[in-house]
Amino acid sequence: MDAKILCLGILSKGEATGYEIKKACENGPYAYIHPIGYGSIYPALGHLLEEGCVSCREVLSDSGPGKKVYRITQSGQDMLSSALEAPCAPDRFRSEKLMVLLLGHMVSQERVSQILESYLEEHEKALHMIDNAPEGDIPPGRQFVRAFGRTIHQAAADFLRTRGEDFCRELAVAREENQQGNRS
Amino acid sequence: MDAKILCLGILSKGEATGYEIKKACENGPYAYIHPIGYGSIYPALGHLLEEGCVSCREVLSDSGPGKKVYRITQSGQDMLSSALEAPCAPDRFRSEKLMVLLLGHMVSQERVSQILESYLEEHEKALHMIDNAPEGDIPPGRQFVRAFGRTIHQAAADFLRTRGEDFCRELAVAREENQQGNRS
DNA sequence: ACCGGCATGTAACGGGTTACATGATTTT
DNA sequence: AAAATCATGTAACCCGTTACATGCCGGT
Numbered sequence: 001m002d003a004k005i006l007c008l009g010i011l012s013k014g015e016a017t018g019y020e021i022k023k024a025c026e027n028g029p030y031a032y033i034h035p036i037g038y039g040s041i042y043p044a045l046g047h048l049l050e051e052g053c054v055s056c057r058e059v060l061s062d063s064g065p066g067k068k069v070y071r072i073t074q075s076g077q078d079m080l081s082s083a084l085e086a087p088c089a090p091d092r093f094r095s096e097k098l099m100v101l102l103l104g105h106m107v108s109q110e111r112v113s114q115i116l117e118s119y120l121e122e123h124e125k126a127l128h129m130i131d132n133a134p135e136g137d138i139p140p141g142r143q144f145v146r147a148f149g150r151t152i153h154q155a156a157a158d159f160l161r162t163r164g165e166d167f168c169r170e171l172a173v174a175r176e177e178n179q180q181g182n183r184s
Numbered sequence: 185m186d187a188k189i190l191c192l193g194i195l196s197k198g199e200a201t202g203y204e205i206k207k208a209c210e211n212g213p214y215a216y217i218h219p220i221g222y223g224s225i226y227p228a229l230g231h232l233l234e235e236g237c238v239s240c241r242e243v244l245s246d247s248g249p250g251k252k253v254y255r256i257t258q259s260g261q262d263m264l265s266s267a268l269e270a271p272c273a274p275d276r277f278r279s280e281k282l283m284v285l286l287l288g289h290m291v292s293q294e295r296v297s298q299i300l301e302s303y304l305e306e307h308e309k310a311l312h313m314i315d316n317a318p319e320g321d322i323p324p325g326r327q328f329v330r331a332f333g334r335t336i337h338q339a340a341a342d343f344l345r346t347r348g349e350d351f352c353r354e355l356a357v358a359r360e361e362n363q364q365g366n367r368s
Numbered sequence: 369a370c371c372g373g374c375a376t377g378t379a380a381c382g383g384g385t386t387a388c389a390t391g392a393t394t395t396t
Numbered sequence: 397a398a399a400a401t402c403a404t405g406t407a408a409c410c411c412g413t414t415a416c417a418t419g420c421c422g423g424t
Binding site: 202204222250251 | 374375376377379
Binding site: 006077167 | 189190193196213214216217218219261264265268269272273274275276277278279280281282283284285286287288289290291295299306323324325326327328329331332335336338339340342343347351354355358
């Protein structure tokens with residue numbers, strides 16, 4: 001699932017500029033698919049244009065380079081369909097925060113508390129964004145993925161809220177034992 | 185959080201070979217941190233050895249190359265500690281399955297059902313692995329991350345189980361409406 | 369006898385991230 | 397008047413993925 005297919009997926013719900021595609025990758029359901037930057041998006045759109053998978057309409061502004069609005073073509077639709085039919089790569093998740101928590105006994109109490117708090121805030125922020133997103137007439141897929149994301153963020157936030165402090169206490173005990181172990 | 189720090193983190197709980205490090209990245213709590221392959225691990229261990237962050241003990245077997253057991257050194261501990269103190273990059277999650285579900289109206293009913301089923305199976309398998317893992321005397325960090333992972337997998341599995349079929353039905357309706365829209 | 373798991377590495381390739389370069393428009 | 401956002405693009409670099417190459421050991 002490379003940048004090209006992701007762009008096609010986003011364009012399948014309506015025309016957009018490269019900039020808007022980037023925004024779509026960060027907010028909304030596409031945030032769960034694959035985060036990419038401009039360095040991937042603009043070249044991808046260039047290739048798609050060459051291959052005839054998208055068309056481009058340049059909107060001139062008064063003086064200066066205009067913005068380029070891309071629209072998916074029929075062959076783009078076809079390419080997207082066949083990509084969606086191909087076997088899926090396994091999900092990938094990576095988290096430096098979990099790494100720090102995993103080795104919590106090696107870092108300071110403050111560091112762990114800080115990670116725990118910011119992690120909780122992130123999940124709560126994500127929940128707010130999902131809940132405040134416009135309801136409108138969105139296709140079932142978007143609704144499903146949105147609800148899926150909400151469930152995960154909710155579960156994570158609940159876990160952190162209910163278990164975070166206990167974890168800090170257990171870590172404190174473990175650190176004390178370590179100290180005694182080192183001394184003896 | 186590159187491969188080197190990940191290796192150090194795994195080695196911090198005891199000596200291991202490159203092969204065992206790979207295994208640790210796939211199973212257990214480290215699966216949530218960062219999945220890497222041999223192509224990253226062996227060079228990383230080489231660099232760490234050069235830098236004096238790990239020591240290496242070669243265990244000869246009868247004829248043939250022996251296995252290399254790596255152990256973290258004090259300067260390795262120090263490097264790990266300072267890496268854990270550095271600001272965390274945001275979590276990253278990518279899922280091709282969610283991409284297909286998101287655009288469910290573009291693919292066949294069978295495809296969606298298949299994705300939904302295999303996704304549920306994956307989460308259930310992960311739950312089993314967590315529940316069957318040895319309890320033993322594991323540090324609080326490992327226990328916390330393990331419980332966190334369990335919570336997430338459980339929430340995902342529950343969601344897929346309770347909402348999967350409804351989603352399929354909604355998609356069927358959406359497809360019919362599309363058909364009618366295209367015809368008119 | 370064969371297959372799967374254990375075990376180590378190298379080299380090329382590809383893709384994404386980051387940094388750079390630029391400028392208009394809108395908000396504060 | 398400054399800061400934030402909108403907007404496009406290029407180039408280098410890093411890192412991880414994949415494919416290749418090799419061989420032992422234990423179980424069926």
